Amino acid sequence: MSLASRTREAVRSHPFLYDGLRAGVVNYTAAARFLDLGADDQDTVGQESDEPSVADAPEEAVVAALRRYAEDLPEYESDGTSARVSMESGLGDGDPADALLTVGDTALVPGGGQLTGILATGDVDATALAHVLTHLRAEDVAVTAAGVGGDALLVVVERRAGADAVRAVEAALETTPATGD
Structure with missing residues (x-):
């Protein structure tokens, strides 16, 4: 499983972090430390991007994965209820x-x-x-x-x-x- 996939899965297992990403209130470095995903041998296979290498800087790679994931999420909207x-x-x-x-x-x-x-x-x-x-x-x-x-x-x-x-x-x-x- 790629680091991006592992990051998305880890975020979904922590709904507060998912909501925070949607709301744009997350410190990505702190979130990466919290998730503590580290590197895995598959994370470096076929990597050809400007993103940090997972093997060299796992925290920065998770930060990059979090940023990309946050960009794909729907914006957090609060409309309240009429209850x-x-x-x-x-x-x-x-x-x-x-x-x-x-x-x-x-x-x-x-x-x-x-x-x-x-x-x-x-x-x-x-x-x-x-x-x-x-x-x-x-x-x-x-x-x-x-x-x-x-x-x-x-x-x-x-x-x-x-x-x-x-x-x-x-x-x-x-x-x-x-x-x-």
């Missing part, structure tokens, strides 16, 4: 027929527990959920459960984290990447 966010306190286990979220044998219903649900309704999808979960992780808000379906997105957190979670969900939905990215 309404609300908070539902007191979620707990209950009857699946009344649940806001059911996964496997767990059905979370209002009025019976110590959890808080942050519900976003409107223009939401799996991309929005992924973005919300990333924001919650960055805010150090632990998520107990999460799901998206139709025009609803729900994240469930401990009761005390409810207010922080609402703010993080609202911020995330304002900057959700355009669908299809």
Whole structure:
């Protein structure tokens, strides 16, 4: 496998780096060090370009591969969503027929527990959920459960984290990447 192919594969295995390349905010040298791809015997076979030799300078070759890959990626666009966010306190286990979220044998219903649900309704999808979960992780808000379906997105957190979670969900939905990215 060529160094360019290995670089692309390594970037795809680190979605934060993929998004950073698309957004144009990556320090290529630091990214090359992070990926630590090194050289491989096949990397020098048939190399006839102005790019650095992998054998002589593996880090510079990875930097060049990252630059070329970034040029090929679609631009990162953030269009946000038009979702309404609300908070539902007191979620707990209950009857699946009344649940806001059911996964496997767990059905979370209002009025019976110590959890808080942050519900976003409107223009939401799996991309929005992924973005919300990333924001919650960055805010150090632990998520107990999460799901998206139709025009609803729900994240469930401990009761005390409810207010922080609402703010993080609202911020995330304002900057959700355009669908299809």
